[in-house]
Amino acid sequence: MNRSFYEYLMTLKGPNISEPETKFANDVGEDLSFPKHSKNYQEISHYLEFNAYYIDNMDLFDEVWEQYVENNA
Template sequence: MFRESFYHFLMTLRQPNQPTEIEQFANNAFLDSSFPKQSQDFDEISHYLEENAEYLPGMTIFDDAWQLYLEKMN
């Protein structure tokens, strides 16, 4: 079964006008050229964000986006 990467899913959430926190995360991830774009691994992406994503004000935003990702993939 094919599962799209988290990044690909996140790009479907981009919103230029009055974005929610998750939509703003997607907007910022789009501009992050180092984001692990092919990953489907929670730990890999979480570690990357903790180390590199100053644009993410809190990891709960990632956790919420990851939950949406899991719901879509199942």
């Protein structure tokens, strides 16, 4: 994987917050503590579960992570 999960997410940012992936990306972009250089599923998942107020359902993270893996191989 060439880029971090954060870098991938930033490609999903945009004004259409009705799309869950876009809202998630926008929220992560505003999270100053997000592990920006990580490519590790466990590290990011743990961070989101215990520190991120903006994600209600970890299924969304899993879906976006799958896209990340597919698009970043």
